[in-house]
Amino acid sequence: MITFHLPGGETIVPTDLSTCPDLVKRAVWIDLLEPTRPEELAVEQALGAEVPTREEMGQLELSRRLYVEHDALFMTANVLTHADSSHPESSGITFILAGEKLVTVRYTDPRAFQMFVAHRRSHPGAHDTAWTAFEGLLDAIVERLADILETTGASVESLSLEIFRDFDAGSTKAGKQAKRDYNAILRKLGRCSDLVAKSRESLVSLGRLTAFFRETLKDDPAALPTMHHFATLSGDFTSLADFAAFLSGKGSFLLDATLGMINNEQNAIIKLVSVAALVFGPPTLIASIYGMNFDHMPELRWYYGYPLAVGAMILSAIFPYAFFKRLGWL
Secondary structure (H helix, E strand, C coil), rough: CEEEECCCHCCCCCCCHHHHHHHHHCCEEEEECCCHHHHHHHHHHHHCCCCCHHHHHCCCCCCEEEEECEEEEEEEEEEEEECCCCCCCEEEEEEEEEEEEEEEECCCCCCHHHHHHHHHCCCCCCCCHHHHHHHHHHHHHHHHHHHHHHHHHHHHHHHHHHHHHCCCCCCCCHHHHHHCCHHHHHHHHHHHHHHHHHHHHHHHHHHHHHHHHHHCCCCCCCHHHHHHHHHHHHHHHHHHHHHHHHHHHHHHHCCCCCCCHHHHHHHHHHHHHHHHHHHHHHHHHHHHHHHHHHHHCCCCCCCHHHHHHHHHHHHHHHHHHHHHHHHHCC
């Protein structure tokens, strides 16, 4: 789908590709969302610049993501998308600055683009050039990343309180185990870590994009206001990257703490089973001896022989229980 964004906040989605040359001349920003090959060719013919394919956008080499061709700047950055879903993704989006036109090529619809389009529509006089539209899009992406990191930080703090929450002294062990669901905690920690990692990836990618833009157009007077704007934006990248690094470290600490608590729970269960084996071992031994050697044990034929054997089994269980109880193992 091709969307032409004209000055004044007007947007046009053509149904006939033959109108593209005229719309390209009028448009400030041309947005290609999951374009078909005919749509790519229509824009390429009107602009005189080749639109990268989806495979080319996914390449990792920096020279294939940031380059100049036919006096047009091609800049591809990874942007976090679907952050509110259970499967967040990091998708490549290409920004092309060709003369007075901005072209974006994307195969996803991040919320930042929706926010920018709504802002531009409600402020008709804003972002009426390719430079200001480019600035506005990056501002919206960074603002969205900041919101994601802020929400993730609140989730990490909530998980920290849940992990280290002190239960009431009167709670039973079964009640304590029921109150703290380690499987749910691990899933939440994994999601937070994934969001933080993809946010950091987006920030690094955007930082390289702005650095390439500033280095390439440092001698172009027309790009000077945008370069000043990106200099301020670089400070936002740095602060958000530092916050993401902090969240990543805290998430790793909480993961280690959770695994440590799970290990303690397992040790407690193993200790309980071991004590139970030691408590019931002596009675079992006595019962086995008398049971297998009944004909050779004359004391069992005494009047009080059977009660004495039962009493010996009970006493052999009481003494280990009292001993481990005194040690605090029970």
